[in-house]
Amino acid sequence: MNLSINQITEPSNTLGLFDSSGHVDLEKTINFLEISKTALASAFGISPDKLRLDRMTDVVREKIAQIAYALELVAVSFKGNLNKTKFWINTPNPNFGGASPRSLIIRGRYNKVISFIEAAHRLSK
């Protein structure tokens, strides 16, 4: 099952990481994270080839959508401020023991980042 932003409670698409039909945009997501497809593939433990749109499995697409959704939630926290959102993603954060969210995503620890962002978002409501 594809995770689309329409299926999640939060309709925000501030960073534009989802297309009009609610599907995650891989290119925009990796551009926002400033990482290569190879790095993202490595984080998922797959070959870069598996990130080609015609070869991407639903599981991989869902992982990308979860990351993109979490990034959108960060943008919501910063009221759409792109600079602050990027700064948060790239800055060593004591909540992660001093690692930056981006570093964790690249090393395959994206679930930790997603859980933290989701919890913080829910607690801020």
Next chain:
Amino acid sequence: MKSKKGKRTAEKFLHDGIVMLEKLTEAQRSFHSDYQTYLAKEREKLLPEIQQSLWRVRTENINFEGGRIVESIFAGDPLNPAGSIIKPPGGRFNFGPISSFFTRFPGLYCASNYETAFAEKFQRRSNESEGDAFSGSEFSLCEPGSFSYNRVGVFMETVLDLRDSEKLVPFCEVIGKIHPSREIGGNWKKRFKTKKPLTTIKSVDQLVSSIFQSDYQQWPTWIDQPSNSQWLGLYAIKAGIDAIIFPSCRNESGYNVVVFPERIGKQSKTYVKLLDETPTVPKDRRIVDSRSAPGFVSNSFEMANALQPN
């Protein structure tokens, strides 16, 4: 030990007894994960001794006045400890969402004053900012000023007071009996390409450094294992201790208290109460004591399960 280019290497940190998981390779992190599992199992074998070692040094009947910061969502229920089991990876002395292997348990954290409460809650002082007006609370994705501070009064029947590191001597003696197995030691040498033997914590100084590591979150973040301080919280509960007093790592002049609501049973005299008039807080939520603690605990788990399944 420095590398040729003069940089401090991961190996250097290891030889100093400092582990920086982020700097390690996946294989080295995997070693640390296995090693932590091994150490936890070894401690489990010594659990009765660990319990005794902590119980022996307990302090009894301590009063404390301070404050507690909670997210705005808890402004009407500021003694609710749910936050400690909702936000990964939990607090310094309790298990939050780490992995499904570890059962969460709540801690009700209070600080000796506002500045300490802020620094502990948001991992930054209130006047610290980074970048372009990036405030301390924003690291935690909490909008600046969007929280509630309440003064609290605490009575603790049994306490582990870590402001005095000597209190850890008996515990250190017990865990000092643990040695790496031959297999673990071999893996260490292989993964880290070192001839230096793998050691465990043997001195109180090492133990204190490990418990008050400012980046204790690195353990659950990188290898899905509780930090040593989180384990100590669990052992304190198992020893029958209601609370831990500990110096703040974020604000040198302050200290903190964590009360374990699950320890406040029918016969317990331990309580945490709001000190000020709080008409917006229901009367039965203004004190966590022997009567109300079970409700606080079950409610915190209900909230945690609804908001952040483990």
